[in-house]
Amino acid sequence: MQLNLKNLLKRFDINFTLLILAITVIGLINVYSATYNSEQDSLSRTFIAQSIWLLAGWLIFLVMSFIDYKFLQKIAMPFWLLNIVMLVLIFFKGKKIYGATRWLDLGFFNYQPSETAKIAIILLLATHLQKKDALQGLGFKDLITPFLFAIPPFLLIVKQPDLGTGMMLLAITVSMVLFMKIKKGPLITAIAAVVIALPVAWSFALKPYQKERVMTFLDPSRDPRGSGYNSIQSKIAVGSGESFGKGFLKGTQAQFDFLPERHTDFIFSVLSEEHGFTGAILLLFLFLVLFVLCLRIASNARDKFGTLLVIGFSSYIFWHMFVNVGMVIGLLPIVGVPLPLVSYGGTGMLSIMFGLGVISSVSYRRYLF
Amino acid sequence: MSLHIRTPEDEVKSFQDRYKFIYLTIGLTFLLFTARLWYLQIYKGSEFRYYSEKNVVKFQKLMAPRGRFLDRNGFTLVDNHPGFEATITPQFVEDLDKTAEKLSNLLNLSKTEIISKVKTSARREGRYRPVRIKENLNRDEVARVERIRLDYPGVDINMFIKRTYSQGEIGAQLLGYTGEISKQQLPKLNKGLPKKDRFRQGDILGRNGLEKTFDKELRGEDGLDLVQVDARGRIAMIQEQDILSSLPRKQDPVPGNNIVLTIDKDLQSAAAEAMAAKDYIGAMIAIDPNNGEILTWVNEPSFDPNNFSTGISKELWSKLTNDPFKPLRNKVVQDHYPPGSTFKAIVALAALEEKVIKPSTKIFCPGHIRFGRKVYHCWRRGGHGEVNLTQAIEQSCNVYFYKLGSQLGIDTMAKYAKALGIGQKTGIQVENEISGLMPTEKWKEDNFGEPWQPGENLSNAIGQGFVLTTPIQLVLAYSGIGMEGPIYKPHIIKKILSPEEEVIYEAEKEVLHDPSDEEKAEVHISSSSYKTVKMGLYKVANGEKGTAKWYKIPNIKFAGKTGTVQNFSLSSDQVYEKCEERPKKQRHHGWFVAYAPYDKPKIAVAILAEHACAGSKAAPVVRDLMWAYFKKYHPEMLEEKKENTNLSSLE
Incomplete structure (x- = not known):
């Protein structure tokens, strides 16, 4: 392909890119506020780290945009296998932080294989499902392979233990499979199987402490130190923002240590408190536009592989946003899931920028009418 | 029906009917979120604003009584006794100089020492953490501090439980002693501990001797209560709780186990x-x-x-x-x-x-x-x-x-x-x-x-x-x-x-x-x-x-x-x-x-x-x-x- 600037700009999805830029800048501003300390002159280390991750993320985004996504088919399987190895390796060489072993110490940063496992499953499912007929829908046999791909990383992640990330992995898998459409018969059978399997798993497969965890999931007041308290403080923070917020760096809930994990899982409550309904709705609107753009890219893709990649990564971002915002505003129980592009976190930021880069690449190679 | 070879383009088009479901899902989600935000921020906003400015909900730890040590005949060697202490919470202090001066007069302490104590603790342990100014207050001192408490925000009287060794120096190396966990010690202590066993700042820990060896037996489990405090951190009367209806239940502390020693x-x-x-x-x-x-x-x-x-x-x-x-x-x-x-x-x-x-x-x-x-x-x-x-x-x-x-x-x-x-x-x-x-x-x-x-x-x-x-x-x-x-x-x-x-x-x-x-x-x-x-x-x-x-x-x-x-x-x-x-x-x-x-x-x-x-x-x-x-x-x-x-x- 001949590269000239005019062609490049014509094909490169500027709107999409500017949208991501806007969301990441909002994220950075809020990480700054969440880690701000009035008695300290220098920038917080967390803020500096996040800025570096963001720059690295943009680099990955641009690189991925200009590479033809076709090559991802070839690396899907090896990448998935490598990821499994990493997840297994954690049990031997993993770094334990607060009782859960989720990180591998790579010297310069702590790598979290459960984050890249989401990428691996998207690549592998897209590679596999593109061969299936999308008009007819998937039969019963066709359902086996996708779940064979998903179950090993799921089990390894749940064992860490990190039930939240494991559930995200399943949500992505189910979304992609449903997008392929399932024939009526298998669909009903599958739903029936889940309905029957749940109580059986509940009474036999789960250990008491796991049951306790699920119960807490359903009823946060069972664990008042953790979820219940956070939920109330988060609601107060969001609500007290009113229409226009208390102003940048002026959120009392966030600034006086009432809100825990405010630069990661509760970043949206910092935004809502300081910038009010206006700020919160603006961010949600940007996300809404982002999803609409993604869906348009999916429907205009060059091939099925491209469509499936876009659907996979979009569902990744959507489910994270859904669970995170839902928990911050008190609609869902407290689960440790970050808000994409906004929350602090290295591996998560790089993974999402990679995904968006792939979507951008699909857009670059779309049909132009 | 005739067979025809589908182009990739056709195949991509074969997904067309899915998108309306996806748009519907996303649309409903955003509608729901917007409605919820409107409810919290606009409809109930002023109420929450009131809570955030005037009243906040804070944890109060209900300390589990640490287990006792008894001698072979059941005589109590180590016990817990309640006492009163005067504290200053840096976060709420308006004028540290004046506050320190007042307290130094009431409690016979040096003013500069109070100021340096408060400043060091605020830097090291966090501004929200009460700083102990004097422990074991007598009744008189409690009354004196109580009188000025409302005029000097940040000053408070706390009840605390003191570990008491009835035998004093006798057998001290065997029994050991306890101490509070400081902020700096936390990461080291909590390394590799599951969440429920993790220590928190201010927890009492056996530092030496049997207090240390049998710390787990003695410690018990702290309970919790959520209390409403005013913007100065003082416990306020519980008012109507309609928006906080999901206030978690109180958890009672579980006392630690008692240890009977063989010594007499x-x-x-x-x-x-x-x-x-x-x-x-x-x-x-x-x-x-x-x-x-x-x-x-x-x-x-x-x-x-x-x-x-x-x-x-x-x-x-x-x-x-x-x-x-x-x-x-x-x-x-x-x-x-x-x-x-x-x-x-x-x-x-x-x-x-x-x-x-x-x-x-x-x-x-x-x-x-x-x-x-x-x-x-x-x-x-x-x-x-x-x-x-x-x-x-x-x-x-x-x-x-x-x-x-x-x-x-x-x-x-x-x-x-x-x-x-x-x-x-x-x-x-x-x-x-x-x-x-x-x-x-x-x-x-x-x-x-x-x-x-x-x-x-x-x-x-x-x-x-x-x-x-x-x-x-x-x-x-x-x-x-x-x-x-x-x-x-x-x-x-x-x-x-x-x-x-x-x-x-x-x-x-x-x-x-x-x-x-x-x-x-x-x-x-x-x-x-x-x-x-x-x-x-x-x-x-x-x-x-x-x-x-x-x-x-x-x-x-x-x-x-x-x-x-x-x-x-x-x-x-x-x-x-x-x-x-x-x-x-x-x-x-x-x-x-x-x-x-x-x-x-x-x-x-x-x-x-x-x-x-x-x-x-x-x-x-x-x-x-x-x-x-x-x-x-x-x-x-x-x-x-x-x-x-x-x-x-x-x-």
């Missing part, structure tokens, strides 16, 4: 008093030889663990750590010393078993012995004349044991000493136990790269060479001799009780070594050898020439052995004739290890008195403790008039 509080006092009366430095331990229960455990000098409960001052801490006699050390297990002449009983057992001598074998002691190019002295210049084994033990004749040592050799002596537990950890559940040392030829070769010298057999045979023992090892070895075989594993925990008084754990007696057991023991010691040595030990306390004959308990005869440890090497012509005239640090250590009654012991005691000059000087302290024991537990034995002591049991 009265014997502890008797031991400490007896040592204090002589101004002795060192360690004393008493056990029941019949089951290994530790009855007494004291170290001198000591410290008051109550001073640690609310945070120890820098001055006191440096005084304790710089004291040359080391009040913080648990010398019973943490320090080892040469056993001196107390080792002779063990060498005697070895010599009898190895048939080097018969009980009747006599050796002439001229006061010294020449070996190689060196002269080895007996402690008595003129010598003991002709003595047999029991007489040699009675009078602690060095020459007799020099001969035994040179005939046995170190490896044989080590074999028997190890069978009695010398040079090994006893495995007591008290931290920092050291193993002491029982040398062998190979040990010297390995550690010094030099062969064992025959002359060293002589010095080690009288416990002056490389041999090192802890007080707990010696008391066990002697309890084994007194019992003619079994040495029970020493233990300090008798029972662990749940807050509901259920028994969670109960110690059982367990044999540690038993050389009398012909089948199981690797090194066997026969009953006749034990009896001969016991006769010697009997004479030490009761014979005409016994080194501890001056100390008696009415109607109960005890047996034991003195030991003197040359702590400072002196030239042969002895710079100072009298030990007492030397500076304290240069005086000899004295051992006395004994059991009573001499035939069927009920108590065994070891004391190491540092710089007491001689083992015989330590004997009265042991006598006093034994006397106290019989007064409390077997008063009938003190009254019984025995016409003749029945020595036949030892013959």
Whole structure:
């Protein structure tokens, strides 16, 4: 392909890119506020780290945009296998932080294989499902392979233990499979199987402490130190923002240590408190536009592989946003899931920028009418 | 229907019908989120704003009462008592200078100290954390602070629970002490702990001794309550709770388990008093030889663990750590010393078993012995004349044991000493136990790269060479001799009780070594050898020439052995004739290890008195403790008039 600037700009999805830029800048501003300390002159280390991750993320985004996504088919399987190895390796060489072993110490940063496992499953499912007929829908046999791909990383992640990330992995898998459409018969059978399997798993497969965890999931007041308290403080923070917020760096809930994990899982409550309904709705609107753009890219893709990649990564971002915002505003129980592009976190930021880069690449190679 | 080849474009189009579902899902989600945000921020916004500015919900930790320590008879040794403290919370202070000035007047403190305390804590522990200004307020002070509290935001009175040690300094090294966890210590403590076991800033932690070893048993589980506090952090009246209807339930604290120790509080006092009366430095331990229960455990000098409960001052801490006699050390297990002449009983057992001598074998002691190019002295210049084994033990004749040592050799002596537990950890559940040392030829070769010298057999045979023992090892070895075989594993925990008084754990007696057991023991010691040595030990306390004959308990005869440890090497012509005239640090250590009654012991005691000059000087302290024991537990034995002591049991 001949590269000239005019062609490049014509094909490169500027709107999409500017949208991501806007969301990441909002994220950075809020990480700054969440880690701000009035008695300290220098920038917080967390803020500096996040800025570096963001720059690295943009680099990955641009690189991925200009590479033809076709090559991802070839690396899907090896990448998935490598990821499994990493997840297994954690049990031997993993770094334990607060009782859960989720990180591998790579010297310069702590790598979290459960984050890249989401990428691996998207690549592998897209590679596999593109061969299936999308008009007819998937039969019963066709359902086996996708779940064979998903179950090993799921089990390894749940064992860490990190039930939240494991559930995200399943949500992505189910979304992609449903997008392929399932024939009526298998669909009903599958739903029936889940309905029957749940109580059986509940009474036999789960250990008491796991049951306790699920119960807490359903009823946060069972664990008042953790979820219940956070939920109330988060609601107060969001609500007290009113229409226009208390102003940048002026959120009392966030600034006086009432809100825990405010630069990661509760970043949206910092935004809502300081910038009010206006700020919160603006961010949600940007996300809404982002999803609409993604869906348009999916429907205009060059091939099925491209469509499936876009659907996979979009569902990744959507489910994270859904669970995170839902928990911050008190609609869902407290689960440790970050808000994409906004929350602090290295591996998560790089993974999402990679995904968006792939979507951008699909857009670059779309049909132009 | 005709087959046609679908282009990739067609295939992509085949997904068309899905998108409307996706748009619907996303649309509904955003509608829901917007509605919820509108409800929280616009509809209920002012209410939440009020909460965030005027009232906030904060956790109040309901501290679990830490488990108590009880003595063997249920007397409370360590307990928790409530007290009041004045605090300042930096976050809420409006004018630190004025606040500090007011408090310094009310509580008689220095103003600059208050300011520096508050500033340091705000920097290190966080501004929201209350800083303790003065603890143990009396009623008057509480009332005074209470009056000004509302005018000086940030000032508060807190109730806290103070760990109280009823016995003060007595047994302090055994019980240990507690302290609060600071912010800096948290990450290290919590490393690798599951979430529910994690510590929080301000938690009380056992720092030393049994408080530390059994911290998990004692700690219990803190409870929680959510309280509404006003913007100054003061607890406010609970108002209507409509928007906080999902307020979590209160969690009651679960108290820690209580630990019943084997020690006796009265014997502890008797031991400490007896040592204090002589101004002795060192360690004393008493056990029941019949089951290994530790009855007494004291170290001198000591410290008051109550001073640690609310945070120890820098001055006191440096005084304790710089004291040359080391009040913080648990010398019973943490320090080892040469056993001196107390080792002779063990060498005697070895010599009898190895048939080097018969009980009747006599050796002439001229006061010294020449070996190689060196002269080895007996402690008595003129010598003991002709003595047999029991007489040699009675009078602690060095020459007799020099001969035994040179005939046995170190490896044989080590074999028997190890069978009695010398040079090994006893495995007591008290931290920092050291193993002491029982040398062998190979040990010297390995550690010094030099062969064992025959002359060293002589010095080690009288416990002056490389041999090192802890007080707990010696008391066990002697309890084994007194019992003619079994040495029970020493233990300090008798029972662990749940807050509901259920028994969670109960110690059982367990044999540690038993050389009398012909089948199981690797090194066997026969009953006749034990009896001969016991006769010697009997004479030490009761014979005409016994080194501890001056100390008696009415109607109960005890047996034991003195030991003197040359702590400072002196030239042969002895710079100072009298030990007492030397500076304290240069005086000899004295051992006395004994059991009573001499035939069927009920108590065994070891004391190491540092710089007491001689083992015989330590004997009265042991006598006093034994006397106290019989007064409390077997008063009938003190009254019984025995016409003749029945020595036949030892013959």
